[in-house]
Amino acid sequence: MKPDSPILLQQYWALRELLPEQHPEYPNISNYFRRQEAGQAGEDNLAYYLDQAQVPYLSCIKRLRLEHHSAFQHDWLVLGLGFRVIFEVKSHTGEIYFDAKSHQLTRIIDGIKEGFEDPLLQVDRQYANLRAYFTAHNIDQLPTYRFAVFVNPNAILRLHDYPEYQRVLTSQRVPTILENLAEKHPPILSKEANQQIKQFLVENHRERANSILEKHAILWDDLHKGLPCPSCNKRPMRRERMRWQCPFCRTRSTDAHHKLLYKIALLSNNRVTKQLASRFLCMKSPDAVRKLMVRAGFIKEGANKNAIYKHPKLIPFY
Ligand SMILES: [Zn+2]
Known part of the structure; x- marks a missing residue:
C-alpha cells in the first residue's frame, strides 16, 4: 500500500517539529526534511507533463518502491501498451554540466562546484532490478526507456559533452518524448492487461519506514x-x-x-x-x-x- 505522502518525509516533518532548534542535529534534520520535500515536489511537478502526453491508455505510477532481493525505487514508471519508461526526477537548481574528465555530473551554484551521482547510471540500475522483478512475477517485458528529468526551471543543463545527453531532459520535453515512443511502439498489451500490471505493482509497493531516531542518534529525552x-x-x-x-x-x-x-x-x-x-x-x-x-x-x-x-x-x- 502507498501512503499519500512518503512516510520518510512525514517522519522528518515530525522530528523537525519535536526537536529543539538548539539541538546539534537540528540543522541536519532540517536539511533532510527540505530535501525530502523538494524530492516530493519534483515528482509532483512531473505529473502535469505526463498528463499532457497525447497517448491513449498510459498508466503512470509515482514513487513506486519494490523489493526483489533488495529494494529499488522509481520516481515515475510509465506503462504504455507497447513500451515503458522510467523517469528519474532531479530537482537540482543551478548550472549542471558533464565533466568528461571525471565522468561525473557537476553543478555550479553561487560559484560552488558540487558533483553528484550520474542519474542515468541510477535509472539503468533500477531498470535491471525491474526487469528481474517482472521475470520473477511473469510479467511481459516491453521495450523500456530510461530518462533523467530535471524538473526545476532554474536548472541550466549544459550536457553537450555527455555521451547520452539525449536521455537527460527537462520536464517540458516529456509529452513529446512519450508521443514519439507511442508512435514507434504500437500496442502489444490490451488495456486491461496493462491495468492489471499497474494494479499488481501498486499493491506490491513496499513503503520505506526507517527508525530515524536511531539513524540520527537522537533520544526521546532530546525532544520537546x-x-x-x-x-x-x-x-x-x-x-x-x-x-x-x-x-x-x-x-x-x-x-x-x-x-x-x-x-x-x-x-x-x-x-x-x-x-x-x-x-x-x-x-x-x-x-x-x-x-x-x-x-x-x-x-x-x-x-x-x-x-x-x-x-x-x-x-x-x-
Ligand atoms: Zn495558547
Whole structure:
C-alpha cells in the first residue's frame, strides 16, 4: 500500500517539529526534511507533463518502491501498451554540466562546484532490478526507456559533452518524448492487461519506514515534551475536566493531542506505549492516557505491561 505522502518525509516533518532548534542535529534534520520535500515536489511537478502526453491508455505510477532481493525505487514508471519508461526526477537548481574528465555530473551554484551521482547510471540500475522483478512475477517485458528529468526551471543543463545527453531532459520535453515512443511502439498489451500490471505493482509497493531516531542518534529525552497549543504554539497545554487548556492564551481544545500522538507513532515505528505517550502529553495517569489513545482510534497490541498502541493510518507500513 502507498501512503499519500512518503512516510520518510512525514517522519522528518515530525522530528523537525519535536526537536529543539538548539539541538546539534537540528540543522541536519532540517536539511533532510527540505530535501525530502523538494524530492516530493519534483515528482509532483512531473505529473502535469505526463498528463499532457497525447497517448491513449498510459498508466503512470509515482514513487513506486519494490523489493526483489533488495529494494529499488522509481520516481515515475510509465506503462504504455507497447513500451515503458522510467523517469528519474532531479530537482537540482543551478548550472549542471558533464565533466568528461571525471565522468561525473557537476553543478555550479553561487560559484560552488558540487558533483553528484550520474542519474542515468541510477535509472539503468533500477531498470535491471525491474526487469528481474517482472521475470520473477511473469510479467511481459516491453521495450523500456530510461530518462533523467530535471524538473526545476532554474536548472541550466549544459550536457553537450555527455555521451547520452539525449536521455537527460527537462520536464517540458516529456509529452513529446512519450508521443514519439507511442508512435514507434504500437500496442502489444490490451488495456486491461496493462491495468492489471499497474494494479499488481501498486499493491506490491513496499513503503520505506526507517527508525530515524536511531539513524540520527537522537533520544526521546532530546525532544520537546508537552502538548503545544494550536493557537499560540506554547507548551504545555494542561488537561482539565476532559479538555486541553492553554495556560498562556486560554485556548481550549478537545483533540489537540491527536497530532502529537501521530508524530510519536511516526517516530516510534508505530509502537507507542502508555509511558511514552504520558511523557509527551505530560499526564500522570497512564490509564487516562490509554483512554485518550483508544478514543483517538489507536489499536492495542499485546497485553498489560507490554502493550503497544498503533496508529491505524500507519498499520499498513509497520
Ligand atoms: Zn495558547
